[in-house]
Amino acid sequence: MDLRFLGGAREIGRSALLVDDSLLIDYGMEGGNPPRYPADVDPDAVVVSHGHLDHAGLLPALLAGDSRPPIHWTPPTRDLARLLAKDTLKLQGGRYDCPFTHAELARLGEVSETHGYRESFEAAGYEVTFYDAGHIPGSAHVLIDDGDTRLLYTGDFNTADQRLLSGTTARPDADVVVCEATYSDVTRPERATIEEQFARSVEQTLHEGGTVVVPAFAVGRTQEAMMVCEAYGIDCYVDGMGVAVTDRFKHTPGFLRDPEAFRRACGHARFLDKSTRDEQRKRIADQHAAIVTTAGMLAGGPAMTYIPAIAGNPQHKVAFTGHQVEGTPGHDLLKTGSAEIDGRHMRVAARVEGHDFSAHADRDGLLDFLDSYRDADVLVNHGDRCPAFAAELRDAGFDASAPENGTGIEL
Structure with a gap:
């Protein structure tokens, strides 16, 4: 061979x-x-x-x-x-x-x-x-x-x-x-520890009247974030390509660990409707909720709408769910508090943190x-x-x- x-x-x-x-x-x-x-x-x-x-x-x-x-x-x-x-x-x-x-x-x-x-x-x-x-x-x-x-x-x-x-x-x-x-x-903490830190951080920001943008990869990470939100009773919206991916997973439940838990997470989350999502995005950014959205490293997607909407207020938060590759806007934002978002350099006053859901x-x-x-x-x-x-x-x-x-x- x-x-x-x-x-x-x-x-x-x-x-x-x-x-x-x-x-x-x-x-x-x-x-x-x-x-x-x-x-x-x-x-x-x-x-x-x-x-x-x-x-x-x-x-x-x-x-x-x-x-x-x-x-x-x-x-x-x-x-x-x-x-x-x-x-x-x-x-x-x-x-x-x-x-x-x-x-x-x-x-x-x-x-x-x-x-x-x-x-x-x-x-x-x-x-x-x-x-x-x-x-x-x-x-x-x-x-x-x-x-x-x-x-x-x-x-x-x-x-x-x-x-x-x-x-x-x-x-x-x-x-x-x-x-x-x-x-x-890389050696990570136990998954339960990572989940709890993420959930408590999101809950605190929402309790204080802030909005949390959760950049997530469409395949796998979006659905994982949805399930964590459901488990901790956190209201969340789902936007971007992750909506279509989630729908595909509904058709192959035998490849999931717990299809019933996945079904509950889908029922708990609110998915943006394709025909009205531009109008919805403007409203949602002001609703003090968690927004799970592509792209996971801020290289496009609906995150280009949500990050500018919350950038100026330290009451809000950006909670990354995975590794940010050097040279991506997500990496720049996590390390420096500023990044090129949708073609313009932006200083972000919102709090920024990373959680390793790899x-x-x-x-x-x-x-x-x-x-x-x-x-x-x-x-x-x-x-x-x-x-x-x-x-x-x-x-x-x-x-x-x-x-x-x-x-x-x-x-």
Whole structure:
């Protein structure tokens, strides 16, 4: 079995791994300014670990011309990938040449093949099995078996329970593990502690007559914030792409930890109606409520309306729910109290704080997961310190390395 990293090695974004020039695992894009893409490829088949932009965002581009490789994924990943592709076409239309068209997006339905967890299937001559990765609904570890070598591609995963999902417990036998390393140098408090700190902070601001804007990623984080708000009795509005994502999750309840708790959170939250949301946004900013809205790092979305509306009053608050990548408006606002919002530099008097609701395993979670693979070759990817983490693993007795993009590896 030969591997070639087309993207996502020693970086976060544009994940793509090719097996024997035949089977492609993930095909994402890094949504920067401008976006970055993995190397071109024409596979026989594709398997997709989960429906985030950096793993599934470029899939329609594989369907240009006469190419029609089957795409294998779970039902939630299929739904999310199509939703993200539509959003990409809309957002990139006026700024960059989008690498795919509406016609290629429509072809996703022609080549889609969905599978549940632990249901083995054939793809490009390999036996493939998905295991619940605990990251977002539908996320999967991908096990690939060619009869001689068992390759486990972890995708993004979480070992800790969230309200939306249980942490991964899957540890299938494997000879080689391609493991993400996003938070290999971060150790988090217990999830319950993070939730309580967030809830108490929001409650205090609302009690004092303020409004709380909660920037959140549309996929996973918005729904997690909704469920925390419901559990603590906090009134919340939901705006942005997270509204459509939430609706998709209603159709695949079997991929959620507690479908009834999710249903209650949906009933508790107030979703902005698409036809009247511009008028609603102006009213809501003055209603002393929690507003869960995209974008999670303030790089667009309805947050561009809400942040200016509360910026001038220290009674209000911005409560981030995840890591803010350096160079994003969210990072600038969290670190300096000012940022470029919707094209203009803005000083924000509202209080700004961060809460780490990440759906990735932290350092302890990564080590706990990898402890089951001490006899396997470990290839570290999807992180900004992959070589350092690989060295730490070697010091702990693992056979570990951190390939570069373009690297070919013979197993």
